[in-house]
Amino acid sequence: MELVARDLACARGSVPVLEGVSFTLAAGQALMLRGPNGSGKTTLLRTLAGLQPPLEGSVSAPPESIAYAAHADGLKATLTVSENLTFWARIFGQSDIGPALEAFDLGDLADRPAQNLSAGQKRRLGLARLLVTGRPIWMLDEPTVSLDAASVAQFGRAVRGHLDRGGAALIATHIDLGFEAALLDISTFRARPRRIDSFDEAFA
């Protein structure tokens, strides 16, 4: 599925952050989102994923087509690895967690409660959830935090597999994931400084 963003403007905490953001993410394509700290990468991903409305512009893909992985892993601490994946799979109407366990090398940890995983293992479990969503467009915010080199490579393979199956991915990262991808530099879309004084004005 293709995602077309047209002339998007986005705010965070009533302060406009980005404007004039237009790009196309085609099926089978990965785009690397770049920009310095505070430039609006998270704000853009949240807007595209439907977690906050744009001030202006449009996003062609519905939120139901997007799987968003934020900074936080969002794991259920007392559930085991396989229970966490099963929980998420059911939410998305899926049942097979095998490929997700395998892709992120979680088989030996399947019966361990999430709260007893290391930081990198938690991150792998958080990313494995993408595979049980069945959603075609992945939006990932700094997905490789806490991952060692082998796990980054494993994650890169999971993304490539997703692209090969016709999926797409927009990834905020400065890490080389081991495959060619176009760059989307959002520092060119910085919004003019102005303040939105009310919700009504922002969304009029």
Ligand SMILES: Nc1ncnc2c1ncn2[C@@H]1O[C@H](COP(=O)(O)OP(=O)(O)OP(=O)(O)O)[C@@H](O)[C@H]1O
């Ligand atoms: N809840 C909030 N209220 C007000 N401003 C916020 C809020 N959250 C973030 N901001 C501001 O919005 C701007 C964009 O933040 P955002 O998190 O989108 O940037 P980023 O490019 O993802 O940054 P980083 O690379 O540091 O993760 C920053 O100036 C930030 O300080």
